[in-house]
Amino acid sequence: DTAVSQTPKYLVTQMGNDKSIKCEQNLGHDTMYWYKQDSKKFLKIMFSYNNKELIINETVPNRFSPKSPDKAHLNLHINSLELGDSAVYFCASSHYRGYGSYNSPLHFGNGTRLTVT
Amino acid sequence: GDSVTQMEGPVTLSEEAFLTINCTYTATGYPSLFWYVQYPGEGLQLLLKATKADDKGSNKGFEATYRKETTSFHLEKGSVQVSDSAVYFCALRVFGNEKLTFGTGTRLTIIP
Numbered sequence: 001d002t003a004v005s006q007t008p009k010y011l012v013t014q015m016g017n018d019k020s021i022k023c024e025q026n027l028g029h030d031t032m033y034w035y036k037q038d039s040k041k042f043l044k045i046m047f048s049y050n051n052k053e054l055i056i057n058e059t060v061p062n063r064f065s066p067k068s069p070d071k072a073h074l075n076l077h078i079n080s081l082e083l084g085d086s087a088v089y090f091c092a093s094s095h096y097r098g099y100g101s102y103n104s105p106l107h108f109g110n111g112t113r114l115t116v117t
Numbered sequence: 118g119d120s121v122t123q124m125e126g127p128v129t130l131s132e133e134a135f136l137t138i139n140c141t142y143t144a145t146g147y148p149s150l151f152w153y154v155q156y157p158g159e160g161l162q163l164l165l166k167a168t169k170a171d172d173k174g175s176n177k178g179f180e181a182t183y184r185k186e187t188t189s190f191h192l193e194k195g196s197v198q199v200s201d202s203a204v205y206f207c208a209l210r211v212f213g214n215e216k217l218t219f220g221t222g223t224r225l226t227i228i229p
Binding site for chain 1: 206
């Protein structure tokens with residue numbers, strides 16, 4: 001009964017490959033996110049979807065493409081992987097959009113550690 | 118834009134010591150404030166939150182008070198335990214902005 005689950009937990013791949021990370025939440029939230037955590041633990045938002053609509057798209061290379069088939073799922077596909085993509089990627093979800101949403105905390109998955117060699 | 122500044126780490130304390138981790142913020146609107154904790158090898162867990170000025174968030178012996186006049190949300194605990202060793206993140210979220218903006222994190226190590 002994990003609230004926000006990501007797969008895989010670890011992903012090791014070579015430069016130039018294409019890979020995907022999947023995320024699912026069973027909290028009934030309508031907004032989902034992808035965050036990237038670098039080696040210094042700094043967290044930076046990448047994308048956010050609300051009810052399958054993209055609402056946040058930070059300055060991220062277009063090799064990264066999020067896909068939300070429904071409001072409980074947000075997947076991240078990465079093309080032509082580079083060494084600098086190595087990081088831990090966290091999926092998160094929260095309630096609402098608009099009024100009241102700023103009170104709602106984000107619930108995070110346990111992360112996917114991506115290593116590009 | 119919105120930003121959060123946390124005290125530089127790492128912080129190393131002895132068990133039962135008093136803990137303070139400083140956090141100040143700049144916000145484009147009225148923020149809600151959060152502390153998250155990340156234990157080794159795990160994701161981020163919400164530790165506590167405060168949604169308006171003078172609110173005090175508390176959980177597991179940790180406390181933080183929303184100080185609008187000083188734009189601060191310092192984390193405190195009276196007596197830390199080895200199990201509190203983790204990375205602590207201060208964060209804010211502003212009305213009308215869906216994202217959570219994090220500070221750089223403070224690594225805390227408690228030695229027995």
